Amino acid sequence: MAQTPQQRAANARFAKETQTKMGKPASALKRKENLKSPISKGWIVLLAFVLCGGVIFEVLRLFF
Structure with a gap:
């Protein structure tokens, strides 16, 4: 099955990315x-509260 232009690109x-990574130490990547x-x-919970x-509390005060 032939490659499409998108697959080829x-x-x-x-x-290209793989070639630039070759030979570099893992820390440099x-x-x-x-x-x-x-x-x-x-x-976040405290701030929301x-x-x-x-x-x-105001809604509870209205009903009770």
Whole structure:
């Protein structure tokens, strides 16, 4: 089965990237880092409670 022009271009890009990586140490290669949120989940929950807690307490006060 013949390659399509898109496949040919993708293969050429992959070959070029692979060729540039050859011979370099593992530390020199760029790796994708897992992005972490700068704020922990606990602080996000606390912030949401502070922002929305007043509304929740006001609604409870109206009914009870």
